[in-house]
Amino acid sequence: MNVERMNKKLTKKVRVGNTFIGGDAPITVQSMTNTKTEDVKSTIEQILKLEEYGCDIIRVAVTNFESASALKIIKKNIHIPLVADIQFDYRLAIESAKNGADKIRINPGNIGDKEKVKEVVKVLKYYGIPLRIGVNSGSLQKELLAKYGAPTADALVESALREVRLLEELDFTDIVISIKSSDVLTMIKAYESVSQKVDYPLHLGVTEAGPLIKSTVKSSVGIGVLLYKGIGDTIRVSITGDPVEEVKVGIELLKSLNLKKYGINLISCPTCARCNVDLISIADKVERRLTSIKEPLNVAIMGCAVNGPGEAREADIGIAGGNKNFVLFKKGKIEKTVAESEVVDVLIDEIKKLLDEKKNIVKRQ
Template structure:
């Protein structure tokens, strides 16, 4: 059910069979160019592919000129209320716009933004949020339900289409997962445009990762979604890491190693939690595909390690090092991590 139409944000293809792309948003003050660029560079190293920045005023819009010039990622400007900020953002080189056409003024103003976007071949994301639905839709439906979100989106799509513009992607944002699922399923049947998926206001790191993984995982498993952002009240690095883990778990994208580690239980006689966390952090520094198993005992350890490129299984004061299902050697517990890392380096 992936979108038929394809658009391009910078050098990233979206929709039309392209891989699902990973986005995030800076939480810096956009007017602080150097700090914003530093965060973008960090996110690029985490394999973020598209970055969005808030543009609350003219000073932030002016800062986009330097940010877009130096950013390693295509930049999307997030605009609300003032169409002139959208025009400035386009003039300064953004690769995409995120607007709500209903809150930037009259149709003439929307038409002016569309004309400037067309001139520069810049796509526009229509962002509909359950927290800011039009009053008439709230009166019609009584609450921000899936049908209300979709009707709002289609209203804005029709406005851009009336101006002959179809370089569009659409997002429907709500913090309620069942409403999110129903809304995107309904919208996917009605439009050919790429869909940006995300659970808005998902929460703090632990809660937000769970809610986003459930909502986005279900949509992606059904073939819905062309680009995604995991929205967390946390460092945006975790947004990118979570997005990639969701995609990798569904075999939709591959970015670096996969870690398999067992839950702790009474059979475990090594400090598995500490060991697995240490391995996990190291694996984030590796780019190539690799399956690594960190197991707590010999019950499931050898079997899981057999499915991995490299792995360890703990025991009392020691553990076994596996490679492609074959035991390499027995290693003292305090040497398990260094032995595993040595074998990973040898796989290069």
């Protein structure tokens, strides 16, 4: 279930494989593999793992004809739309489209002249495949760098609009736009600007955002500000590390803005001197054991038995620690007391029962 934003800009709706970007479609979470695409086995394994964690669209780098050919097999073994990322050789975009890519991403700063783009568009039209214009502050056209002196927001937007105009001249409008910068404020300004100028769906992201913590902060600020303003149709959190973390952060980001209802929403206190239980370890164990659950559920893990149930009143179910014991509560009402040594297993069992009850209610309806 997804929650519609107030004042969201209604953009053009673009089909990508078995899903949609833009218009009234839910905001999707994307990631990109870090395997060699031609290593088909490893790439498929990573994509399937990303699917388990809720990834909606996956992108792979196509750097040579071997990796373009690999898309045929990859496509047959995954369940989410497959995007081919092309940086320099327009011929790889054509081969990727022929081999089953659901979307092509090109970088205007790298792809080349109009004739090359024209050849790509012919194939995309034939197969009914959309194109993402992926502008990046690290690979802006030289003339725009000379004009603006730096990869400013205006320079990034001009790069994107040049490509948009070219595609429109070629009567091609199945377009998604991204304008990424490693500088959060530049990224925000660029997306705000381009959103006022076009109605194409926007792919949000802070590029080269760094390791987990730095990227989570940068992406949450940059993407979060824009989503709150109603700008953006799909997101990718760029993290130096395991792409699974990108999906986790992306989903949590959407959940924090009430834009997505998915999986366990874990509510836990930071602990203080009143805490007489090993809350950090317990919270970690519960989170790991609930990873596979996709049904939305609010679970609270609190360190104080006095205030815990009240502080987490809106939680569907939770525990609050006392002196080597926990109280189990549902919707703020205490159900029973559980020993600390047993609390994780008891909580997991109660959560499963609660989810089964919800499923039965839905079936009866």
